[in-house]
Amino acid sequence: MESKKFFITTAIDYVNQKPHLGTAYEKIGADCMARYMRLRGYDTFFLMGNDEHSTNVEIEAQRQGLAPLDYCSQMSTVFQETWRSLDISYDDFIHTTEERHRTAVRRLFEAIHANGYIYKGRYEGLYCDSCEEFVSEKDLVDGLCPRHKQEPKRIEEENYFFKLSEFEGPLLAHIEKNVDFVRPASRANEIVNVIKGGLEDVSISRFGKSWGIPLPIDDGHVVYVWFDALINYISAIGYGSDSPDRFDRYWPADVHVIGKDITRFHCIIWPAMLMAGGVPLPQSVFAHGFLSLGGEKMSKTLGNILDPRKMAAIFGPDGIRYLLLREVPFDRDGDISGEILIGRYNADLANELGNLFSRTATMITRYCGGELKAGPFGPGWELHDVLAGSLEGYHRHMNRLEFSRALGAYWVVIQRANRFIEEKRPFDLAKDPSKRNELVAVLGELYAVLATTGVVLSPFMPGKMAEMLRHLGADGVGMDRLPVCEAAVRRLQAPKPLFPRIQDSAEELFKD
Ligand SMILES: [Zn+2]
Known part of the structure; x- marks a missing residue:
């Protein structure tokens, strides 16, 4: 056809x-x-x-x-x-x-x-x-x-x-x-x-x-x-x-x-x-x-914010794409400033997404030798409903070019997965050989969320998500295969941070 x-x-x-x-x-x-x-x-x-x-x-x-x-x-x-x-x-x-x-x-x-x-x-x-x-x-x-x-x-x-x-x-x-x-x-x-x-x-x-x-x-x-x-x-x-x-x-x-x-x-x-x-x-x-662009005070020092190539150099092409589409609803006007962009970058990308990836990948490498087989991802899994709901909201908003809302709807599962790590404490489960099955199940759910996230966020951050999916052994997956159910990592390497934290102040970062 x-x-x-x-x-x-x-x-x-x-x-x-x-x-x-x-x-x-x-x-x-x-x-x-x-x-x-x-x-x-x-x-x-x-x-x-x-x-x-x-x-x-x-x-x-x-x-x-x-x-x-x-x-x-x-x-x-x-x-x-x-x-x-x-x-x-x-x-x-x-x-x-x-x-x-x-x-x-x-x-x-x-x-x-x-x-x-x-x-x-x-x-x-x-x-x-x-x-x-x-x-x-x-x-x-x-x-x-x-x-x-x-x-x-x-x-x-x-x-x-x-x-x-x-x-x-x-x-x-x-x-x-x-x-x-x-x-x-x-x-x-x-x-x-x-x-x-x-x-x-x-x-x-x-x-x-x-x-x-x-x-x-x-x-x-x-x-x-x-x-x-x-x-x-x-x-x-x-x-x-x-x-x-x-x-x-x-x-x-x-x-x-x-x-x-x-x-x-x-x-x-x-x-x-x-x-x-x-x-x-x-x-x-x-x-x-x-x-x-925020108040007049920024125009003096932050004139650079208007140059897309400088912004791509500061946040990375993926970072600035994400920040603009997340911060300003596509169908409306929106205000940005250097502080807002740095704050959003550190909160969403360096912390929530970046940490979920590095913690999960590190644990799969450390506790499972970088190999993991889990799945299929079904209603018996704790993150099933939240992931299914996030995906539904994501597609509904994407179809209407509501990018900020699509990201907002999807981000629920990223935040939930981070809390899931705190609740399940896989680092403690790993110390007890009798909890091996539980450990693999928890890491399997986390892997499924991450691999799905890599595909879902690809339109926003094509470079970084391709990198993440390569780490997860899930590159080349299309939207028709979501959520990525069969967790099957092959030889995962502990990754470098995907989104290094930005420490500089807006004034420092955007000066000429
Ligand atoms: Zn005119």
Whole structure:
């Protein structure tokens, strides 16, 4: 039987600045989901990329004395090195300057045009260069763009328009029928209100610009950067190409993971573009919240916290992935600080998980010569119910991209297993040869919890969990074999600490 597919994307990033921790947070969340689905046996395709046709990119390239394409290629290296440092496992990385993307943009534009949803008109209005967005009078605060605190330009030009206004009814019907199309639900309500407030046609071209994709019907214009960028989700998998096998296999996307500030583009304009072009809609759009950084006092000494590569160097790629996804619920905003991250690292990873692993592995090595056979793990075992309950909660939350809650639900069994060691005192049982069976049973339960934990936490901490599973002789186990029931360690070595305790203060750790 052919395996089921899972196609997940992140927003593509403007390359006029380096990736920061907020950008990294989105990629880490999407990567966690992609890895989870792979471990469940899904044929998973994970797409990321860079958005290069921005006027700001052209300006930044000029400022550095570079051709725009050379600048984009340098920035692509910076982005991809950052993602590698965080162990992000994307399957493809699209650049909007690539020919495959330009082809797809022209094809979708032609399809929408042929279906009668594009017309030429006169645009008079305001445009914020930094947003790269047309802004309306009512969105301004004291005459300024609220995001950039700068005065938008007044633009008057002949433009091509997309008949977004014709999609109010179809979009509302789609969102009503598909309750998970926009997630979380609070975002869906916002989108419904925007649509009910009335949709206006949108300008989708800029006149007299050279940096961009010329319209197939009028090369005096280039495609507006947002209209261009959204199409990456289908251009990367071969829409409009001569061999659209990947498109046929993976589209529609299962989830577009984006920031909460760009929901209107992804939940209104994008689905309307697809409807107009006769392309099926994605299954869902998930809008994550934003990270904020504690009080102002940290910004002085802890400016480094914004650099994902420095954070990966401090906590390890696995550590920072875990900390961000545990500390900030993916669907909401959350605050972090150096103290919070260090505290969480020491409590959860160095103490609870790290100790459970080193104590259990050390005891199996010492008392059983590194070999253990126990199981099957069934209802007669003391940790059975708590492990089964933790796994149920974990899967339920993972399926909804609720990473923090998934970890919270699973962590119950890790804490329980640590208490189990204190209650059962295997180090005392080992002193009494008549308690041998009890000792093996206790260590067997602990082993089962640990091996299961290694698989369950792999999407969050792929490197460290692979290391732990190798120690336990349980590498390569998929989600379909949980809990790991048959405890069968072969020659376990006493391990080094997986997560060495961090002794430094936040101030010490994050200084330049
Ligand atoms: Zn702006």
